[in-house]
Amino acid sequence: MLITNIKGLVGLHSKDKLVLRGGELDYLPILENAWLLIENGLIKDFGEMDSIPSHISNLASHISAEGRYIFPSWCDSHTHIVFAASREEEFAMKIQGKSYEEIAAAGGGILNSADKLQKASEDELFEGASIRLKQMILQGTGAVEIKSGYGLTTESEIKMLRVIRRLKDHFPIPIKATFLAAHAYPAEFKNNHQGYIDLIVNEMLPQIAEEKLADYIDVFCEKGFFSVEETDQVLKAGGKHGLKPKVHANQLSVSGAVEVSVQNKAISVDHLEESDEETIQTLRNADTIVTLLPSCSFYLGIPFADAKSFIKADLPVALATDYNPGSTPSGNMNFVVSLGCIKMKMFPEQAINAATLNGAAAMEISENYGSITVGKKANLFITKPMPSIAYLPYSFGEMQIETVILNGEIYNG
Numbered sequence: 001m002l003i004t005n006i007k008g009l010v011g012l013h014s015k016d017k018l019v020l021r022g023g024e025l026d027y028l029p030i031l032e033n034a035w036l037l038i039e040n041g042l043i044k045d046f047g048e049m050d051s052i053p054s055h056i057s058n059l060a061s062h063i064s065a066e067g068r069y070i071f072p073s074w075c076d077s078h079t080h081i082v083f084a085a086s087r088e089e090e091f092a093m094k095i096q097g098k099s100y101e102e103i104a105a106a107g108g109g110i111l112n113s114a115d116k117l118q119k120a121s122e123d124e125l126f127e128g129a130s131i132r133l134k135q136m137i138l139q140g141t142g143a144v145e146i147k148s149g150y151g152l153t154t155e156s157e158i159k160m161l162r163v164i165r166r167l168k169d170h171f172p173i174p175i176k177a178t179f180l181a182a183h184a185y186p187a188e189f190k191n192n193h194q195g196y197i198d199l200i201v202n203e204m205l206p207q208i209a210e211e212k213l214a215d216y217i218d219v220f221c222e223k224g225f226f227s228v229e230e231t232d233q234v235l236k237a238g239g240k241h242g243l244k245p246k247v248h249a250n251q252l253s254v255s256g257a258v259e260v261s262v263q264n265k266a267i268s269v270d271h272l273e274e275s276d277e278e279t280i281q282t283l284r285n286a287d288t289i290v291t292l293l294p295s296c297s298f299y300l301g302i303p304f305a306d307a308k309s310f311i312k313a314d315l316p317v318a319l320a321t322d323y324n325p326g327s328t329p330s331g332n333m334n335f336v337v338s339l340g341c342i343k344m345k346m347f348p349e350q351a352i353n354a355a356t357l358n359g360a361a362a363m364e365i366s367e368n369y370g371s372i373t374v375g376k377k378a379n380l381f382i383t384k385p386m387p388s389i390a391y392l393p394y395s396f397g398e399m400q401i402e403t404v405i406l407n408g409e410i411y412n413g
Ligand code: NIG
Pocket: 109, 110, 113, 220, 248, 251, 296, 322, 324, 325, 326, 327, 328
């Protein structure tokens, strides 16, 4: 496939740039008035229209992208899209002013989702998640991580992870699976935390490892959920089975979650709506990626993470959706990028880099995804005609994507 007359080819990072730290996020290389050649699902070559070689310009399969930009697909490294039911009954409680913790205590929250998921069949869950994922792809997402964590029993956690495996087999994008049984304590373990951790460590993890159902391990490390010591136990047990951590950290309070994650060599710490100087110091000396989820802050009405301080401290910041029925009922990465700019004061270049190359890095796939680089997979989107790249986050809530290309082929859903 040949695409010509492209207004701007966005995100041309070099092959050896696998993650962007701090000030590197400012730089989003763009080639104006360009052509792009895709072959066998890969980015084969690109250049300026003025010097397009004649053997290329004569190619038959040809799209003209006049006035349009081509971006690398969004890489959404944090979602919970396998769930049985939406939770809009909590929406009214939220509007009345109830907090996330109060809603959970009143029978809403994660345990509510777990109850519904336990009753749902694998087919029903696959059906629901497929509808969500298709919609996300049409909104420009070309790689995704999906967590378990609404099962909370061995049977249901495995059911969720099998659904994720089916999604991996069915969709033409890379999908990473994360085991998140340590999401909330089931009611029967309310006063027996160690009992549930033993279940995770001695029963769930060996089966999941045996079936190779997960790539990562996650814990919701938070007051009222999993303590730092409990998190440490779960992460270490995951490590024994080769699962690296991606941790829900500092969403509602500064808890020591970042420290325990870094000690366990986490790939990413996610959320960080709450942070302090110590959090930043801990991350300075680590390779751990800081994944920020601004649509969760938007929906819950909690603070937005301090992206500017993280970038100033030379940290690698990524952006993701957190799509889930409780705190973020949206998988739209375009909106995440807009919020990154509008609410977290990231520049468009920073937000776009954070949602592409650094998102890919937070799933360990940035060698093949996350930028327009010769040899990488051709997972891209073509925008509508736009005056500049900043127009995409600026025109929040509007859809600027016209064509989605996955593995070099147009995706229509
Ligand atoms: O990332 N914080 C924990 N997990 C999800 C919310 C889960 C839920 O409310 O169902 C999150 O925000």
